[in-house]
Every structure is written in C-alpha cells, then in structure tokens.
Amino acid sequence: MLQMGQVVNKQEMAIIYKVSDRSIQRDLDTIRNFFSDQCVKKGVIQEVEYDKKLNGYHLITEDVEYLTEGELLAICKILIESRAFSKEKLKSLLNKILKRCMTIKDCKKIVDYIANELFAYIDPKHVSADTERLWEIAEAIQHKQIIEFTYAGLNQTEAKLHRIMPVGILFSEYYFYIMGIINDSEKRKHFHLKDDQSPTIYRIDRIKSINILKETFKIAYRNKFKEGEYKNRTQYMFGGKTQRIRFRYFGASIEAVLDRLPTATVIKEKGSRHVIEAEVFGTGILMWLLSQGRKVEVLSPPQLRTAWEEEAKAIVAMAMKGAS
Structure with a gap:
C-alpha cells in the first residue's frame, strides 16, 4: 500500500x-x-x-545527496591533521569513507591528492583512539549509565579505579576526552577547587579497562553539560574556573586569535593593536597566551596577569642561565 x-x-x-x-x-x-x-x-x-x-x-x-569531491577531500585532510589515529587505523577509516561515498574512479583521484601526506604520516606517540570504546561511552552517556574504569593519568604508572556519571565526549589537540561528574563526597574533598561543579576530564586513550554499569543516574536539564559551550571556552582541555580575560594583541592576524578563542571580541582597535576580551574556562588559556610571545600583553584579571608575568620572568631567567 x-x-x-x-x-x-x-x-x-x-x-x-x-x-x-x-x-x-x-x-x-x-x-x-x-x-x-x-x-x-x-x-x-x-x-x-x-x-x-x-x-x-x-x-x-x-x-540521497552525496558529498562532493571537494567536501570529501576536506574531510580526509581534517582526519589526517587530527593525528588521533595510528597510520593503519587512519588508512582504514579513509578507505571506508571514500568507498562508501564515491565511484572507484573518483576515489582514486582523492587518494592521489592525499597519498604524500599518508606516506609521510608518523604514528602518534599516544595510543590510537579506540572507536569501539568511543561508541560504548557515547551509548552510556545517552542512556545515563554509571561508568567504572581504571585510568593511569599523566606520569602515573599504576592505574586507579574511577567511577563517574559520564556527560560528554570532546576532541581537542589529538585526543578524545570523556567528561564525567564525580559524585563521591570523599574524592571531592581532594579537589583543587572545593566548590567545583564542572565535569572532570579524562583522556580516553589512557583508560585501561572500562565497565558500563546497569546503574543509571539523573541530571536536571538546567544542569545538563553542554559540549559546544564548554569547547568554545576551553583551551587544551585544562580544568579550572570560568573567567573573563582581557589582553592586548600586537600580532599580524587578529582573525587567527578570534578563530582560536570563539568567545573573543575586539573592544578597542588602534592600527595593528587590538584589545581583546573573552570568556574562558580553565587554566589552559595561560599556555596559549604564553605561546604568543611578545605579541600579547595580559591586562586582566590580576591573577592571570601575575601568572603571565611570573612565567615570562622564569623564561628570561632560564635564557640568561643558559647563556652564562
């Protein structure tokens, strides 16, 4: 019928x-x-x-509206640049994408365009992203299931057991992360920020073993974790507090700064000098500001300017010591 x-x-x-x-x-x-x-x-x-x-x-x-050759080439280039996967896994992903979306003839043209990059691709030092585990975690988030996993953090040789309410998955600078809320009052006592309600960040490639429990949890809609807003405000996936920062930029490309900091706005402009304000989350912003060298001057808040000055002095002291 x-x-x-x-x-x-x-x-x-x-x-x-x-x-x-x-x-x-x-x-x-x-x-x-x-x-x-x-x-x-x-x-x-x-x-x-x-x-x-x-x-x-x-x-x-x-x-069905198919992807164009240009769109497919863009996807391939982004996957290669992400450096999230081993060479073997990357080739497998690209092959699946191209064969699903193109004729053999057109597929060969794309392969030719990316052949040199694939040939010269060096496996990342971290463990290649496990896509099956990624999906397993995504399903747990969707169904609001508690996760238990063993995890070895930075400079840790022994994996420890963690229990979280998973609320999101993010990708940033080569790595996939799981965002989870720790509901253990004893563990929360040891938080650097005692009143911190933000999710804790874990790199998925550092998870040794994982167990998705049947036990579920509830989070009020008003407290729902919003990956997009978090990503717009976070640099290098460092935790911390939300803060409004202001800095002076002397570099050539203000566009690059605004692309890097999606919440940034130019509040004053004079020639090649720009005063920029942005709302950011976490301590990773200091790392980015320092990476700009003398192209930036931190104006506020006072604690960020102090941290920036102390790091700059330490760099100068290290340079002077090396020269002597």
Whole structure:
C-alpha cells in the first residue's frame, strides 16, 4: 500500500487484520528500519511519516545527496591533521569513507591528492583512539549509565579505579576526552577547587579497562553539560574556573586569535593593536597566551596577569642561565 502511494490508517489496518493498534505500530517500525537499510544499499531515502491532514502514514521518497569531491577531500585532510589515529587505523577509516561515498574512479583521484601526506604520516606517540570504546561511552552517556574504569593519568604508572556519571565526549589537540561528574563526597574533598561543579576530564586513550554499569543516574536539564559551550571556552582541555580575560594583541592576524578563542571580541582597535576580551574556562588559556610571545600583553584579571608575568620572568631567567 505504502509503495503504491496510499495512506495507511493504523486503526483501519488493525480492524482489517484483526490485530491490535500496537501490532500495526510494530509493523510500521519494522518497515521504517527496512527502508533505512535500503537507503545505504540503494542510495534512495524512503521514510514512513505520519500526516495529520491525511490521518495516516504515507511513504516519502527522495534522492540521497552525496558529498562532493571537494567536501570529501576536506574531510580526509581534517582526519589526517587530527593525528588521533595510528597510520593503519587512519588508512582504514579513509578507505571506508571514500568507498562508501564515491565511484572507484573518483576515489582514486582523492587518494592521489592525499597519498604524500599518508606516506609521510608518523604514528602518534599516544595510543590510537579506540572507536569501539568511543561508541560504548557515547551509548552510556545517552542512556545515563554509571561508568567504572581504571585510568593511569599523566606520569602515573599504576592505574586507579574511577567511577563517574559520564556527560560528554570532546576532541581537542589529538585526543578524545570523556567528561564525567564525580559524585563521591570523599574524592571531592581532594579537589583543587572545593566548590567545583564542572565535569572532570579524562583522556580516553589512557583508560585501561572500562565497565558500563546497569546503574543509571539523573541530571536536571538546567544542569545538563553542554559540549559546544564548554569547547568554545576551553583551551587544551585544562580544568579550572570560568573567567573573563582581557589582553592586548600586537600580532599580524587578529582573525587567527578570534578563530582560536570563539568567545573573543575586539573592544578597542588602534592600527595593528587590538584589545581583546573573552570568556574562558580553565587554566589552559595561560599556555596559549604564553605561546604568543611578545605579541600579547595580559591586562586582566590580576591573577592571570601575575601568572603571565611570573612565567615570562622564569623564561628570561632560564635564557640568561643558559647563556652564562
């Protein structure tokens, strides 16, 4: 009926076939799943949708919109630049993407464009991202399941057991991270910031073993972790407090600064000098400011300026010691 363009009324079908409305709904769900699978195989999107005006379900058909050669090339370049995967895993991912999205002839053209980068690609020193574990964690976040895992942090030789309420996954500077809330009052006593309500950050490649528990948790919608807002304010995935900073920039590309700090705005401009204000989270902003050398001068807040000055003095002292 659906493929003939007819409208299917659930109640009428239940009467005709002498089954419950629920049975017809299950059949409709099965048909939806079938068309979803066919989309991947045949390249045609077919969806069963309910229409209030027609008082029933009907079939909608449309062609799949494929990625262009330029879009695929961009995706390949970004994957290579991410350095999240080993060379073997990277090649496997790129091969799957290209074969799914292009003809063999067009696929070869993209492969030729990225061949040199792949040939010269050096495996990252960290463990290649485990995509199966990534999905396992994502599912736990979706279903709000408690996670227990053993984890060896920076400069730690022995893995320790952690228990968290997972709330998000982020990618930054080569690594995937899981964000989790620790609900253990004893562990929270040892937090650097006693009143810190922010999720704790863990690098997924440092997780040794993981167990997704059946135990679930609840978080009020107003307290829901927002990955996008967090990423806009965080540099290098360092934790800490939210702060509003202001600095003077003397460099040539103000655009690069605004791209690096999505929350930044230029509040004063004079020639090649710009005063920039941004809301940031965590201590990673100091690392970025120091990486700009004499192109920046930190103006506020006072504690950030003090930390910047102390680091600058330490660098000068180290240089003087090395020269003597």
